[in-house]
Amino acid sequence: MEQGRASETAQRVAAQRLTFARLPGRGDPEADDALHRDVAAGIAWEPTPMTRYLAARTAFFDRTVVDWKGTQVVALGAGYDGRSLRYSGARWWELDHPATQTDKLARMARLGILSDTVFVGADFLVDDLELPGHDAALPTLFLCEGLLAYLPDPARLLMWAASVAAPGSVLAAEVPVTAQVSSETREALRDSVSRVGEPMAEPWDRPTLAARFSSYRWSVVSAVDARGGPIDESPLTAAFVVAEVLA
Ligand SMILES: C[S@@+](CC[C@H](N)C(=O)[O-])C[C@H]1O[C@@H](n2cnc3c(N)ncnc32)[C@H](O)[C@@H]1O
Incomplete structure (x- = not known):
C-alpha cells in the first residue's frame, strides 16, 4: 500500500456492500449504512463481475460474526467495515x-x-501489533476479509494473532488461491487494484493451504468457495476459511 493514502480497494468494497442484504443482529445498522453511504458518495464506482462474489463474501463474514458466542472480535484490515457498529454484542x-x-x-x-470499538492503526508488515484491553485468556474471533490478497507475507500477522489467541479462538479468513482455469475477471481486478497502488500478492497454493495455516498455528476446520463448495475442486480463486488456534 502507498504510504499516507487511504485504501481505495476498501472504499470500493464498502460502496458495493451498501447494496447487499445484511443479516440482522444486535447493534446499529443505520450507523453502518451511514458510514457506507458517505464512502460511496465520495468515489465513482459501478457494479462489476466481482459484485456477486462480494455479496457472498459479506454473507460469510456476517454469518460468522452473528454465530460467534465469544465476547471478543478483532477485525484485521477492517477498512470501512461497520460490523462493529452493526453487530455490537462483543468487544x-x-x-x-x-x-x-x-x-x-x-x-x-x-x-x-x-x-466503543478500539481502533489500532498499524502496518501489518512492519509495525509492532497490540490490542489494548484485549483479554488473552478469553477466546477471540479474528476476521480477515479482503486482506490476505494484498499481504505479501501473512506469516507475521497470522502468527501474532495466534500468539494472543486463547484456546477456542477462531480465525475467519478470505484467502486468494491459485487459479485452476484462467479468469479474465481476476486479471482485470489484478490490473485495476495495481493501478491504485494496492498490488495483489501471490495467491496461496491450494494443496498446501491447510499445511500453510498450520505453520502459522491455525488448524483449518473448513475451506469453501463463494458457492459453499469445497475449495479443492472449485474454479473460483478465493477460499473462505475457518480455522481454530492450535495449542
Ligand atoms: C480490500 S480492503 C478490505 C477492507 C475490509 N476488510 C472490507 O472487506 O471491507 C483491504 C484492507 O487491507 C488494509 N491493508 C492492506 N495492507 C495492509 C497492511 N500492510 N497493513 C495494514 N492494513 C493493510 C487496507 O488498508 C484495507 O483497509
Missing part, C-alpha cells in the same frame, strides 16, 4: 493501515457516529 478491535483508519475515523466523527 471489538479494528486494526488497519493508519491512512485508511484515520480517514474512517474522520468520517465517523463528521457523521456523529459513536463507537
